[in-house]
Amino acid sequence: MNRIWNSIVGKLWATILLLVSFVLFIVSVLLLEFLGNFYGNQAENTLRQQAVTISKIVDQHEDPTASIYVIDDLLGEDTSAIIVDVSGKVVDAFHEEKNGSKIREILLNDKELSRVFGEDSPVVKEMNLPSAADADRLEAHSVLAAPLHEGDRLNGAVFVYQNMEAVHENIRQTNYIVLLSAFIAFVLTTFFAFFLSSRITSPLRKLKEAANSLAEGRYDTEVPTPQHDEIGDLAVAFNKMGRQVKHNLEVIGQEKEQLQNILTSMTDAVISFNRDGSILLTNPPADRLLKKWRDARKDKEGDIPDEITGMLNHVVMYSEEVEDELPLDGQYFDITISPLYSGSYIRGAVAVFRDMTEQHRLDKVRTDFLANVSHELRTPISMLIGYSEALSDGIVETEEDREEMMKIIRDEAMRMGRLVNDTLDLTRLESGYMRLYKEPTAVRPMVERIASKFIQKARDADITLKVDAAGAGEAIVDLDEDRIEQVMTNLIDNAIRHTPSGGTVEVKSSADDGLLEVAVADTGSGIAEEDLTYVFERFYKADKARTRGKGGTGLGLAIAKNIVESHGGWIRADSRLGKGTTMTFSIPFEER
Ligand SMILES: Nc1ncnc2c1ncn2[C@@H]1O[C@H](COP(=O)(O)OP(=O)(O)OP(=O)(O)O)[C@@H](O)[C@H]1O
Ligand SMILES: [Mg+2]
Structure with missing residues (x-):
């Protein structure tokens, strides 16, 4: 209930009702007052008129019987009259009912009315007289006493009286009609005011609903705009605002999404x-x-x-x-x-x-690499300088010593050359510039040919070199023979170098189930477990004593690993210190 008074409908409705009720009240009161007076005055005027007429009739008519008839006709149904002479005796009576005598008595004894004889002017009075129907009951009457003249002389008076019940009844009827009209007007106003205020506020309610749905995020909400008044304008403005909000949100959303995409795709x-x-x-x-x-x-x-x-x-x-x-x-x-x-x-x-971890790592690799290369170069260079100076200074006396020095110089120069070549190879392999020239290659003859290169070297070192390539059978594998030769050369060379005289180096090869395997096993010094994982890193040497001539550059296995991997294979080292080492590389291939 409280809600309706807080709404515009309620307020408008109440205001109109109050205003209309007030106006109706004032109008009704004034109307009732006016009508009451009007009827009273009208009755009095009629009485006055009748009295004047009666006095004229009495004055002018010679024949009293004729005048009686005229007067009788003149008087209205509910109007009675008595004519009295100067002494107060009743001369004539008209329309008297059974209560006539009582009324006569009252009228004639009334002091106010009897002033008519003295003042020579009509006297009007409202008084209660016995009812025509029941003489014991009093009813309101309007009484008028007017003097009668004969020429200039006063010769009596006429008392005209009228039962006011009819007039009062009239007034009551009129009042009833007035009040009924007011009531009907009030009821109609109630309905129309409600109807009107709901009509005015219904577009406002729609606007409110639309605003709510806009606030809940439904930006497509449109309010109908059938009216061309202020509320219609408001609705148009509202729709415009909704579209603008939607547009702006879309723009913001797109920008946000763009930023989000940039952020998400950033590394x-x-x-x-x-x-x-x-x-x-x-x-x-x-x-x-x-x-x-x-x-x-x-x-x-x-x-x-x-x-x-x-x-x-x-x-x-x-x-x-x-x-x-x-x-x-x-x-x-x-x-x-x-x-x-x-x-x-x-x-x-x-x-x-x-x-920057990767860059950092690469940076470190580069600096380490440089440091290692320069370190590796320093020894042979200082040797070259030392021995060549000794030769040119003529310090060497015997031909034998000179020969020996020349050999050292040649060896060291070759070592440097190898180092440079290996370094170049490795850099090319690692940077991906090294191209493989793969060709279908029969494995068994290849393995046997490479191993046979080392027969003399093994014999010199008093090492038994065994080759068993039967497992490779007739297998033909796509590979770069020169590069694989580089790998095997290094493995066999390492094995022979690290095996004492009397030992054995065995080269084995197999090619089953699409996997080519070449293993070089020796009975040499072996590699300590803590070194095993590092032997494939460049410049890594497990035997820290870089003995001249015997020691390599530490690049061989790194190059081998790179070559094998670029063939899609892998290399591994198994070793036990003092017992021997087995280096195995495997390359998958497609069997034909
Ligand atoms: N069969 C082996 N037995 C024992 N140690 C080995 C064997 N093969 C390699 N090593 C160890 O691994 C190290 C790395 O070998 P790698 O072939 O890379 O270098 P290198 O032989 O010293 O030099 P390069 O091969 O460049 O002339 C060697 O220095 C050696 O200590
Ligand atoms: Mg080597």
Whole structure:
């Protein structure tokens, strides 16, 4: 109920009702007052008229009987009259009922009415007289006493009286009609006012509903605009606003999506921080990074490494961009943190983490490589300089010593040449510039041919060289024979070099189930377990004593690994210190 009074319908309705009721009330009161007076006056005037006429008739008519008839006709049904002479005696009576005598008595004894004889002017009075129907009951009557003249002389009076019940009845009827009309007007107003106010407010209600649905995110909401008044204009403006809001939101959405796409497709991790260091926004790489940090910092406080927190605080405090390269949990990051402004106030910062681990690794590889190459070159160069100086200075006396020195110089120069070649090979292999010239190659003859190159060398070192390539059968494999020869040469060379005299080196080959395997096993010094995983790294030498002549450059196995892998295969080392080593490489191939 309270709702209706809070609504415009209610207020409008109540206002119209109040206004109309007020007007109706005033009009009814005035009308009733007016009608009451009107009827009273009319009755009095009639009485007055009748009295005047009667007095004229009495005065002018010679024949009293004729005048009696005229007067009798003249008087209305409910009007009675008595004519009295100066002494107060009743001369004539008209329309008297059974209560006539009583009324006569009352009228003649009434002091006010008897003034008619003295004042010579009519006297009007409202009084209660016995009813015509029941003489004991009093009813309201209007009485008029007018003097009668004969010439200039007063010779009596006429008392005209009328029962006012009829007049009062009239007034009551009129009142009833007036009140009924007022009531009907009120009821009709009630209905029409309600109808009117609902009609005015129904478009407003629709607008309200539309505004609500707009607020709930349904931007397609349109309000009908059938009217051409202020509310119609409002509806048009509302629809325009809705379209504008929708358009603006779409534009914002597109921009957001674009930014989101950029952020998501970035390989750098982006984290946006609040002023207090809490995280506002991240992209997928940042999520992965944060997860890693979280896992790594289980027992520490906060998700973010302290270094980052420190940088953030600096950015917020000094409002300047900070850039740094930091190792974080085993990874290297190039970190840039810039302040985020809202006006001139720093509301946070955005940090970009670029993973530099790979670059860092490559950098280290490059510097290590350079260091190793220069280290490897230094020894032979100093030897070359030393021996060649000795030769040119003529310090060497015997021909034998000179020969010996010349041989050393040649060996070292060759070693340097090999180193340079190997380095070039390795760089080409690693950078992918080395091209393989694969051709269908029969495995068995290849293995036997390469192994046979080492027969003399093995014999010199007093080592038994066994070759068993029967397992390879008739297999024909697509491979770059020169490169595979490089691999096998290095493996057999290593085996012979690391096997003492009396030992055995065995080269075995098989080709089953689409897998070519070549193994070089020796009974030599073996490789310590801690070195085993590193022997394929460049410049790695398990025998730390870089004995001249015997020692290689430490690139052979790295090159072998690269070649085998570029054939789609793999290489592995099995060894036991003091017992021997088996190096095996495998290359998958398609059987024909
Ligand atoms: N059969 C083997 N027995 C024992 N140690 C070996 C054997 N093969 C390789 N090694 C160890 O692995 C290291 C690396 O071998 P790799 O062939 O790469 O270098 P290198 O033989 O010293 O030099 P390069 O082959 O370049 O002349 C060797 O220095 C050696 O210590
Ligand atoms: Mg070698």
